[in-house]
Amino acid sequence: MDEEGIVYTAFALVVLMIGLSFSARMGGGILSIFAALLVTMTACTVVILNFADYIVVSLGFSTLGVTFQPALGYKINRQQNTVLKEVGGIYYATGYATANLFAFEFKQEIEQQDTGAKIMEAPLRWELAVTNIKFPFKYHLLSSGLSVQDIRDELEGKRSYYEYQLSKVMQDAKDNMAIQELQRKINVLQRKMDRVSGGEKPIGSIMYVETTAIGVSEKAAIDELERQISALQIALNPMNVDLVRVIGRELYTLFRFSFTIPLNYEETRGYFDLQS
Amino acid sequence: MNPKVLLIMAFMLGGAIIIGIAAYIPFAGPLFGLLKFIVFSMGLLCVLVGFSCRYYTYLIAPILKQRKRHIVLSDQVPYWLASTGDCIVSKRAEDFIATAYINIPIYVSSSEMNDEERERFASQISRLVGVSREPVRFSSVLRVMDKDDYLKKIKELIGAAENEENVAVQKNDQVQVERAKGKLSMWKKILDHVGSKSSMELVTFASVSATGGKEYEAITIAQQQAKELMNGIGSILGVTPSIIVGSEILKLVEPEYLIPLSTISEEITKKIEHGVVE
Numbered sequence: 007m008d009e010e011g012i013v014y015t016a017f018a019l020v021v022l023m024i025g026l027s028f029s030a031r032m033g034g035g036i037l038s039i040f041a042a043l044l045v046t047m048t049a050c051t052v053v054i055l056n057f058a059d060y061i062v063v064s065l066g067f068s069t070l071g072v073t074f075q076p077a078l079g080y081k082i083n084r085q086q087n088t089v090l091k092e093v094g095g096i097y098y099a100t101g102y103a104t105a106n107l108f109a110f111e112f113k114q115e116i117e118q119q120d121t122g123a124k125i126m127e128a129p130l131r132w133e134l135a136v137t138n139i140k141f142p143f144k145y146h147l148l149s150s151g152l153s154v155q156d157i158r159d160e161l162e163g164k165r166s167y168y169e170y171q172l173s174k175v176m177q178d179a180k181d182n183m184a185i186q187e188l189q190r191k192i193n194v195l196q197r198k199m200d201r202v203s204g205g206e207k208p209i210g211s212i213m214y215v216e217t218t219a220i221g222v223s224e225k226a227a228i229d230e231l232e233r234q235i236s237a238l239q240i241a242l243n244p245m246n247v248d249l250v251r252v253i254g255r256e257l258y259t260l261f262r263f264s265f266t267i268p269l270n271y272e273e274t275r276g277y278f279d280l281q282s
Numbered sequence: 283m284n285p286k287v288l289l290i291m292a293f294m295l296g297g298a299i300i301i302g303i304a305a306y307i308p309f310a311g312p313l314f315g316l317l318k319f320i321v322f323s324m325g326l327l328c329v330l331v332g333f334s335c336r337y338y339t340y341l342i343a344p345i346l347k348q349r350k351r352h353i354v355l356s357d358q359v360p361y362w363l364a365s366t367g368d369c370i371v372s373k374r375a376e377d378f379i380a381t382a383y384i385n386i387p388i389y390v391s392s393s394e395m396n397d398e399e400r401e402r403f404a405s406q407i408s409r410l411v412g413v414s415r416e417p418v419r420f421s422s423v424l425r426v427m428d429k430d431d432y433l434k435k436i437k438e439l440i441g442a443a444e445n446e447e448n449v450a451v452q453k454n455d456q457v458q459v460e461r462a463k464g465k466l467s468m469w470k471k472i473l474d475h476v477g478s479k480s481s482m483e484l485v486t487f488a489s490v491s492a493t494g495g496k497e498y499e500a501i502t503i504a505q506q507q508a509k510e511l512m513n514g515i516g517s518i519l520g521v522t523p524s525i526i527v528g529s530e531i532l533k534l535v536e537p538e539y540l541i542p543l544s545t546i547s548e549e550i551t552k553k554i555e556h557g558v559v560e
Contacts, residue, residue: 010336014290018333021298025326028305032322033315041322048326052333059337073352077360091537096546098537125404129392136484142425142540150417207412218537220546255337258355264535265361265372266379267491268417 015056022049060254076261087253088228089261099227100218101235102260103249105145105242131244138241141234143217148263150210150271157208158199165195210271214260215242215249286339293332300325361535364501368527369508370535371497378497380504383526383534384512386420386486386519406518413514416507419489423534427481428542433473440469480545487526487534488515 022045029041054062064086074082081090089100172188175181202208217234221227239249252260259277268274304322309315331342344353361370361381369382392400411420443466450458490507494500505525512523526534533539541549 014333014336017291017294018329021294021301021329022326024298025301025322025329028301029322031305032318033309037315037319041319044323044326048330051330055333059334063334063338071351075352075354075356077356078358080360093538096538096550100537126397126401128404129395129400129407133392136422136424139424140480140482142423144424145422146419147411147421148417148419149411149414151412151415207409209412211411218540220541220549222550255341258340262360263419265370266374266381267419267489269379269491269493271415271417274417 011056015052018052019049022052060256064254074258076258080261082257082261083224083228085253086257087251088231089257090224090227095222097221097224097227098218099221099224099231100216100261101231102214102216102252102257103235103238104252105213105215105247105249128245135241135245139238141217141219141237143215143234143238145215146213146263148212148267148274150274152208152210152271154202154208158202161195161199161202165192165199168192168195210274212274214252216260216264286335289339290332290335293328293335297325297328297330297332300328363528363531364497366501366505368525369501369504370531371500374493377493377495378500379491379493380497380500381489381491382504382508383531384488384490384508384515384523385526386488386515386523387521388486388519410515410518413518414490414507414511416490418511421487421489421534423485423487423540424482425485425533425540426542426545427483428544429476429481430542430544433477436469436473436476440466440473443469485534488523489534 025048026042026045029038029045032038032041067086068084071084073084074086076082076089079091082088083090087101091098091100168188168191172185172192175184175188215238217231217238219227219230219234221230235249235251242249256277268277301322302325304318304325307314307318307321309318335342340355341353344355348354358373361372364371364380369380371378371380373379390403392403395403443462447459447462447466450462488511490504490511492500492503492507494503508525512525515521515523
């Protein structure tokens with residue numbers, strides 16, 4: 007959860023706590039109980055929305071059978087996972103999936119021995135993967151260079167904070183698990199700092215794939231799209247990519263990326279939690 | 283302050299005030315109790331809507347206004363081609379956003395590279411990704427090649443070879459007849475081979491957007507950013523990128539350009555036949 011999410015959730019929960027304290031003033035009896043229950047349910051909804059809004063909201067729209075028109079000529083289906091367009095009696099169904107390459111690399115404590123070999127193999131693996139795909143698809147990488155100094159300061163600040171926590175925990179030598187966890191986090195941060203110091207430019211990036219399927223009806227196009235996305239997962243497996251289908255508000259955002267790219271890094275961060 | 287943040291705060295504080303009002307409505311009977319409860323629920327709803335505004339501001343107004351199963355978020359075309367033909371333009375509120383597309387011509391295959399060249403290429407791609415402080419989208423598009431023109435040319439060549447054969451037969455020139463037959467056979471085999479299945483092409487491009495109060499302003503800034511990006515791409519990869527213009531942009535943006543119409547008809551026919559057989 008990012009800092010912005012924490013602030014909004016905390017603010018909402020504080021207001022709801024005030025509401026809970028006022029529920030006693032609803033006249034007592036059953037009304038006060040209902041009011042307290044309603045506040046509790048609202049608080050649970052706020053917490054669920056914070057962590058999985060795209061699932062909950064999409065499920066709600068899917069259940070109610072709501073579809074959207076994001077622009078003239080386009081339609082988002084009730085499952086909120088496909089953008090449909092009809093041209094000359096043919097339906098084009100476009101779906102998106104996240105495709106973060108080598109995500110695990112950024113979370114490793116120590117540099118892996120075979121990183122060089124992976125880098126050398128990467129272009130060949132990409133070509134082999136693409137050769138096995140027999141339908142239209144797009145691979146997108148939206149990236150933004152970040153300030154080296156800002157990133158270094160942020161990483162140093164986080165490391166200092168973990169080191170402070172570690173020093174406090176080490177006074178109680180019994181809590182080995184907490185010590186190990188903090189040491190692991192410090193190692194991850196140190197590795198990131200070493201990479202930045204070594205000349206690697208920090209970037210914020212979002213990677214996703216987009217594929218389009220055709221059909222003589224909406225259902226036919228959507229079914230073909232499902233098949234294509236499954237085929238993409240198999241084809242891109244050698245790249246260590248885990249494709250996760252994009253739904254809901256993020257689908258709408260990626261659809262808009264087809265025509266307009268975000269204008270700055272802060273705008274990109276506002277749409278997603280960045281992958282790297 | 284960000285207008286979205288103001289909206290969220292307004293909804294949440296509004297919700298808190300409504301909850302407070304509900305608490306202080308005097309309880310003078312069951313009807314008043316119900317009124318208190320309804321006002322209290324509205325306050326909670328305000329807080330929930332305020333929290334949802336973080337990501338769903340674009341949905342709230344249309345849903346409240348339309349209240350239908352099919353919600354129209356926009357009834358405008360998502361973009362239009364700029365008069366200069368070198369980018370697409372869309373409107374967001376009062377501002378214009380222009381997006382330019384840059385072709386990155388990479389014609390080398392990694393299967394032809396040795397280990398050192400592959401490592402160098404991967405390193406170039408890593409540098410390419412961080413070339414700009416502004417967001418840039420690098421894309422690889424795999425699409426079905428439109429071979430209609432090429433197949434038409436081959437058919438014309440087959441026709442010409444058949445004419446050549448007929449003329450040679452009339453002249454009774456066996457050497458020419460054999461030569462014409464050989465040519466005809468070659469073109470027919472090429473037609474069978476090329477036309478038997480779809481061919482795919484891989485296009486790599488970058489896209490960058492810029493905003494402006496006027497359309498020409500956004501277009502100028504987008505073109506400037508595109509040129510800077512082209513310089514960066516050229517110096518890193520050693521290729522000559524170019525701005526994509528006109529209808530070529532549509533091939534990167536619209537889904538119907540990913541597959542030519544002739545291929546669509548073939549695929550649909552195959553699916554129908556497959557369905558009938560099953």
